[in-house]
Amino acid sequence: MEKEDSMKGEESIGNGSRGGNRSRGRQGKRKKPPKKSRGSPAGLEKLLNPHTVAVIGASNREDRIGGIILKELTRSHCLLYPVNPKYQALRGMRCYPSVLDIPGRIDLAVITIPASGVPSVLEECGRKRIPYAIVVAGGFGETGEEGKRLQDQLVEIRKRYGIRILGPNTLGVFFPHESFDTIFVEHGDKSLAGGGGTAVISQSGSVGIEALGLASNIGFGLRTFVGLGNKCDLDELDFLRYFAEEPGTQLIAFYLENINEGREFLETCSAVSRNKPIVGLKAGRTASGASAVSSHTGRLSGMDLVVEGAFRQYGILRVQDDEELTDACRALEKCPLPSGNRIAVLSPAGGYGVICADFIEMPHPRTPLAMARLLPETEHRLRYVTLPFASCHNPVDITASASGQMYGQAMEAILQDPGVDILIGLVFWSPPGIEDDLLDIIAQQVRQTEKPVLVFTTYGPFTDRYLLEFWKRGVVGYSSIERTVRAARFLVERRMQLERFARES
Structure with missing residues (x-):
């Protein structure tokens, strides 16, 4: 499978004419959104449950990421705006040459183009005052000096415009209650995934999706899945704080290879776990595992003995693999706690x-x-x-x-x-x-x-x-x-x- 549409003519993005009718979901009609739960914190709402979404690098080909994600999002309640100068229309919706050509406000940009073109497109998202962007492509900080340079550019754009970034190198978000899904790989029977209260935060897309795929076949109460990717901006601490306050979340599970702000993360876990269980899978236990973490994410992993003790002290139920993670979540969400052993x-x-x-x-x-x-x-x-x-x-x-x-x-x-x-x-x-x-x-x-x-x-x-x-x-x-x-x-x-x-x- 090709990872994304090349968006030939990328240098012309942003030079198209503005105006036109707003695209309203599949076949030009907007679905009525389900009623939202009250009391949900506003912090990351437009990322996890957006109203208007631009898919940059959208395609009519279902063997490309831009095509897969656009197709998945047509099942949601969102207003969709495909962006690609190669097309006039996609799936019955007007396709825009640039995100700057879209009329009105956009909550979220899902950027599916190759890494080299992301900085210029993210710059346009900043100029458009889009508050959130998901950067799907790999080829950034995890790949070497050139990739780190590209990732640094994303961070600079984030600082300049205030746009918040999930990724890069991420599968994005799956919120089954609203059929909002940016994941471009199979992850089980999606009809079985919702109806629960477990939020899954995963630094590795493959580990998180494999866990969801296995669990959905036998029942798993998923509330939200978030793939962190390289964590150039939004990280585990941001989502931990959000899910701690989000009323639909009963339990928080994570897979992490490194922790950006260790002390603050642990102290937050200690406070959160008094109300909601936290199940944690931390990779890099051995010297070889820690070395693999460095090559996978471009970051260093902490000493495992320290991590083990810290997790126990600060209220994190540690697991060893994805099977154990889903097993623990299924029991903790569904069962009452026992009086003894x-x-x-x-x-x-x-x-x-x-x-x-x-x-x-x-x-x-x-x-x-x-x-x-x-x-x-x-x-x-x-x-x-x-x-x-x-x-x-x-x-x-x-x-x-x-x-x-x-x-x-x-x-x-x-x-x-x-x-x-x-x-x-x-x-x-x-x-x-x-x-x-x-x-x-x-x-x-x-x-x-x-x-x-x-x-x-x-x-x-x-x-x-x-x-x-x-x-x-x-x-x-x-x-x-x-x-x-x-x-x-x-x-x-x-x-x-x-x-x-x-x-x-």
Whole structure:
């Protein structure tokens, strides 16, 4: 795929005639925007949820970035203004030779042209008094001296005009609630991505998008995705502060390779994490990783031992990879926090219950977990609602002969035990008594309890389908026992974190 339209005749940008009718979305008609949430801070609103957008380097070719982004944005509520001197019109909208030819105000410019042409175009955006620009192209500070010189020019233009820049070398923004998407690569089923409260801030586009793609297949409550790129202007601190106040954001997750203003960032995290969980993936843990960070971003990475201690001290739940990041976010957004660390396991297969118990009690540097001791009354009740040959001690094995109704009744009995803080349910779809209504049976028990319930399920190629169906019903599930137990650790760690904050206040 070619990265962007070359915009032949680039030197003539800004020399076109002004005037003409304003383009109004696809087919010349503006879609009515969804009602915005009240109380949202104004700081970055025109970047993350703009009203008017100029796509500079727009194209009619869907194998070029300018064409892909223009197509994606036609699904949004924005007023779109394609900019490219090669075209008179694109997708039923008038195409302008220069951003200066567009009548009226523009909230955001999405610049998709090659790096060499960006400074002159950004200068025009500044003259147009456009408040925000997304610079998609690479070839800046991450590539060498010439790239650094180009990036320095962007910074100078930013200072001169006050225009705020996301990037360069970025995928931009995905805000599914408004169908606003500047990402030019596939990132899962977008219809599954919205409806949640997790803001993802990623310095690496590929890491962030891979995480979203994986998670969207099994359910992920995304609020906003932001690709930071080279961070020549806007950085993690700007977005952390914004999402801390943005009422639709419940949880903040980030992938960073370096942190621009370490102390200020950590102090802000400490304040924010008292109200909203922060999950952080910081790369460059080893000498080789730190060296790779330098070549990837053109910046140095801090010592990892210092980072590890700082994250823990300032309220950041650190993860090691994109899978762990999305696993933690799914649990923290959807589940209530437990009162303690005592876990009960419910399984129709005894062997899996034993494996789960091993993972729970295995020493772990993050957070200790414990197998709950069930009350005699609970065990008696389990014997009453299950089969005579079921094992009613924790881990509870109701056997493969149990029905879905028995599973639900066993869940209810365990969740009502005051000695149980978390329930992990192991769910299999092949036993003779289990049918698809088990999804609804489990979801009903989850809705009726204030305790967190996590599910492990596996069913070959159909596993993701069932995990997604669980998610739609408000149940968080995972495809391995280890990941399920790990999610429980995050819930316990978050509870311990809040208790520490309360002691310190």
